[in-house]
Amino acid sequence: MADPKIYDKVPVKVSVEAGKTYSWCTCGESSKQPFCDGSHRGGPFVPLKFEASESKDVWLCNCKHTKNPGYCDGSHKAL
Numbered sequence: 001m002a003d004p005k006i007y008d009k010v011p012v013k014v015s016v017e018a019g020k021t022y023s024w025c026t027c028g029e030s031s032k033q034p035f036c037d038g039s040h041r042g043g044p045f046v047p048l049k050f051e052a053s054e055s056k057d058v059w060l061c062n063c064k065h066t067k068n069p070g071y072c073d074g075s076h077k078a079l
C-alpha cells in the first residue's frame with residue numbers, strides 16, 4: 001500500500017454535529033482538509049466515512065499516518 005501524502009504535521013480542531021456524516025481524507029491530496037474533495041480518485045485510497053455520535057470538538061489527523069483514523073493519535077510527532 002502506498003503511503004499517504006502528509007498534508008500537515010499538526011491536527012485540526014473541528015466541531016462535529018451529532019448524526020452528521022463526515023468523510024475524512026486518507027490520501028492527503030484533498031484541498032478541503034481534513035475532509036475529502038474527491039482527489040483520491042484513480043489511486044489506492046478511499047475516504048473514511050464516519051457519523052458523529054455527539055456534537056463536540058474533535059482533533060482530526062492531517063498527517064494521514066494516525067493509527068486511529070481519522071483522529072489524531074500523536075503519530076505526527078514521529079514524522
Ligand code: FES
Nearest residue numbers: 061062063072075
Ligand atoms: S496529525 Fe496525524 S496523528 Fe496527529
